[in-house]
Amino acid sequence: MSNAEERAGQGTTGSLAHRVPDLGALELLLAVARLGSLGGAARELGITQPAASSRIRSMERQLGVALVDRSPRGSRLTDAGALVTDWARRIVEAAEAFDAGAQALRVRRDSRLRVAASMTIAEYLLPGWLLALRAQRPDTAVSLHAGNSTVVAERLLSDEADLGFVEGLSVPAGLDSAVIAHDRLIVVTAPGHPWARRRGALQASELAATPLILREKGSGTRQVLDAALGGLARPLIELSSTTAVKAAAVSGAGPAVLSELAVGEELAMRRLVRVPVEGAALARDLRAVWPTGHRPTGPARDLLSLTRG
Structure with missing residues (x-):
């Protein structure tokens, strides 16, 4: 291979980014062509004239041709510079189209937020967070699906939700998480239940039985309680929402174990009575979750920030 062929081959190897000037340099060249002045182009782009001169020289070295003739009367393009300017215009127009498309994608992403949350978080924490989010993003439409932790994971993994919230002991497979709050499960009964009048604390073994x-x-809630007690007796009643469990307990149907977040009003009004328990760790972490490797962005990121506030 001749030296000329070797030099020509070197000109087409390596990353395209190292062979093609960046957009800033191309925009500068277009401004010089339009204004006929390097100083005017520098002012239009908000850079100093020495910086503009340096950028043009760097581009000339990169391309291996002179692009601009400088004189006291101004700056004019060389023949090669005029040709490169035509190419540069097409590249900049394509970049503007790319930017407009990316902006449209961001607008579409930011126009909606799909949230999936387990029941306690959905009923007692999310309303306040969503009101705060609305103040920040009034144009974002939010949909909320409330279900248990298993359902939340399923919706995230099937791309039916952008951000989820769970209350279980562990993070479901395929999800990343961040602890956003802490909670405690408490045993409650109606005031007429025998446990409401007992003097000592309830033992974990009695609760389990x-x-x-x-x-x-x-x-x-069920996962945490089952793990804390090492197993549970057959349920007296099995219900699908925190509100339903609470209503059943208030009616006197039997004792229940609920989030401390869910029963503040009922305890204050004496519609429910708290029963102390010994020998069971009933604290739990509340977590935000999202698909592994896909950190929340846009409205989902903003909502996550609000939960930590």
């Missing part, structure tokens, strides 16, 4: 009003399998 007692039929309770419970959430369905797959709920974070």
Whole structure:
């Protein structure tokens, strides 16, 4: 291979980014062509004239041709510079189209937020967070699907939700998470239940052996309680929402185990009574979750930030 052929081959190897000037340099060249002045082009683009001169020289070295003739009367393109300017115009126009398309994608992403949350978070925490989000993003339409932790994971993994919230002991497979709050499960009964009048704390073994009003399998509350007690008796009643469990307990149907977040009003009004328990760790973390490797962006990122506030 001759030296000329070797030099020609070197000109087409390596990354395209190293052989083609960046957009800023091309925009500068177009401004010089339009204004006939390097200083005017520099002012239009908000850079100093020495910086503009340096950028043009760098582009000339990169391309191996002179692009601009400079004189006291101004700057004019060389023949090669005029040809490169035509190419540069097409590249910049394509970049503008690319930017417009990317902006349209961001607008479409930011126009909606799909949230999936387990019941306690959906009923007692999310309303406040969503009101705060609305103040920040009034044009974002939010949809909320409430279900147990298993359902939340399924919706995230099937791309039916952008951000999820769960209450279980562990993070479902395929999801990343961040702890956003802490919660405690407490035993409650109606005031007329025998446990409401007992003097000492309830033992974990007695709680485990007692039929309770419970959430369905797959709920974070059920998972935490089952793990804390090492197993549960057959449920007295099995219900699919925190509100339903609470209503059943208030009616006197039997004892229930609920989030401390869910029963503040009922305890204050004495519609429910808290029953102390010994020998069971009933604290739990509340988590935001999203598909592994896909950190929340746009409205989902903003909502996640609000939960930590």
